[in-house]
Amino acid sequence: MSRQVQGYVYLALAMLTVGSTVIASKLIASGLPPFTATALRFALAFPVLLVLMRASGVRLPKLSRHDRLILAIQAGAGSVGYTTLLISGLSLTSAADAGVVIGTLPVVSAGISILLLRERPGRGLLIAVALATAGVLSIAVTPGATGGSLAGNLLIFCAVVCEGLFILLNKRLKADIPPLAQSTLMAGIGFVVAVIPALFEARVTPDIPASAIIAAVYYALVPTVGGFLLWYAGAARVSGTEAALFTAVAPISAVMLAFLILGEPIGLNQIAGIACVLAAMLGLAFAGSRVAPNISGGR
Numbered sequence: 001m002s003r004q005v006q007g008y009v010y011l012a013l014a015m016l017t018v019g020s021t022v023i024a025s026k027l028i029a030s031g032l033p034p035f036t037a038t039a040l041r042f043a044l045a046f047p048v049l050l051v052l053m054r055a056s057g058v059r060l061p062k063l064s065r066h067d068r069l070i071l072a073i074q075a076g077a078g079s080v081g082y083t084t085l086l087i088s089g090l091s092l093t094s095a096a097d098a099g100v101v102i103g104t105l106p107v108v109s110a111g112i113s114i115l116l117l118r119e120r121p122g123r124g125l126l127i128a129v130a131l132a133t134a135g136v137l138s139i140a141v142t143p144g145a146t147g148g149s150l151a152g153n154l155l156i157f158c159a160v161v162c163e164g165l166f167i168l169l170n171k172r173l174k175a176d177i178p179p180l181a182q183s184t185l186m187a188g189i190g191f192v193v194a195v196i197p198a199l200f201e202a203r204v205t206p207d208i209p210a211s212a213i214i215a216a217v218y219y220a221l222v223p224t225v226g227g228f229l230l231w232y233a234g235a236a237r238v239s240g241t242e243a244a245l246f247t248a249v250a251p252i253s254a255v256m257l258a259f260l261i262l263g264e265p266i267g268l269n270q271i272a273g274i275a276c277v278l279a280a281m282l283g284l285a286f287a288g289s290r291v292a293p294n295i296s297g298g299r
Contacts, residue, residue, distance in 0.1 A: 007237025011246035014230035017223040019253030021086065022095045022102065023261050024215040024223070029091035031212030033201035034084035035194050037219075041083060042191035044220035049184040049228075058180045067175050071182075075189035078166020083219075084194070085159035093152025096264045099254025100135060101156040103277035106247045107132040109164040116168060128280040135276030138269045179232030187224065248278055 001009075028037045063071070090098055107128050136157070177185075235243045255274060258264040 003237050007234045007242075008246070010230045010234030011238065011243055012249050014227050014234060015246050015249035016253045017227040017230070018102070018247075018250040019099065020257060021219060021223045021227075022090070022098050022254040023257045024219045025083075025087045026090045026095045026098075026258075026262060027211050027215035028219070029087045029212075031207075031209040032087075032216060033198070034087040035080075035197040036201045037087055037212075037216050038080055038083040039191055039194040039198040040216050041220040041224055042079070042187045042194060044217060045224040046184065046187040046191055048221065048225050049180070049187050052225075052229075053180050053184050056180060058178045060181045060185070061175045061177060063175055063177075067173050067177075070169055070172050071185055072189060074166050074169050075186050076193050077162040078169075079186050079190035080193045081162035082159045082166065085155050085162060089152045089155030089159060091152070092149045093156065094264050095258035095262055096255050096266055096270050097153055098156045099251045099258060100138075100270055100273035100277060101153055102160055102254060103248065103251025103274065104132045104136060104157070104280070105160050105163055105250070106245070107280050108160050109168055112161075112164045112168050113171075116172075131276045131280035135273040135280065138273040138276065179236070180229065183225075183228035183232065186228070251277055 032040070086098070111129070136153070234246070251274060255266060255270060259266050
């Protein structure tokens with residue numbers, strides 16, 4: 001198997017775990033407050049990543065104040081912000097609707113790259129934006145038809161924005177941080193950020209169902225540990241444009257898992273939304289490497 005094909009496999013598996021976070025978050029939302037679940041996620045993931053880091057001999061390079069700030073923002077936005085907003089949104093909307101909204105990640109990432117990196121949008125990106133917008137509108141115009149809600153979908157979109165910031169801020173790092181070391185840092189910093197608000201939530205946390213705890217443990221070990229490592233390993237083997245296109249796996253897997261595991265109905269509006277989102281991926285492909293996000297990190 002060539003290095004490039006290995007990268008494709010790693011990226012597909014990584015984004016499959018991203019799709020599964022929607023299902024896990026839906027189960028978590030039924031019994032755990034968002035910051036408590038997030039703190040638990042990183043409390044479980046951090047020691048595992050730390051052991052892997054030490055066992056493999058990976059060392060953290062000397063970081064400048066600039067890089068430490070970037071990493072703190074990444075952890076706050078992409079790790080804590082994404083997780084808490086996703087769980088909060090899924091307490092209001094369906095997992096299938098959330099899967100469609102999450103599929104807008106490549107377009108949102110490209111838009112953020114234009115704002116932060118001052119890249120010019122081409123025709124392909126404009127087409128992608130239009131298609132992704134149509135995909136979101138296909139579920140937004142019929143809230144409640146399949147268990148979704150406008151407020152919940154908006155929270156999910158805010159989570160996507162946080163994710164876009166996470167993956168694009170890697171371009172601002174000056175030091176070459178090994179993927180495993182960066183994953184460990186994200187988990188450690190993410191726990192510190194989430195644990196304080198989690199302490200306030202603990203005062204009002206009701207009885208927690210077993211399904212929520214199991215989902216939180218799964219989220220900590222599979223998407224957080226496995227997803228981080230798979231994405232970094234895959235992104236190191238392919239171009240940024242190719243990596244960006246693999247984010248299409250996440251919404252498809254989320255919608256399908258919502259149907260298979262949660263038994264949620266899949267309506268025509270969600271099928272149309274997925275179709276528009278996948279077409280937006282092609283729009284990004286035609287846009288070329290000038291505007292496609294050069295993703296080097298992930299969930």
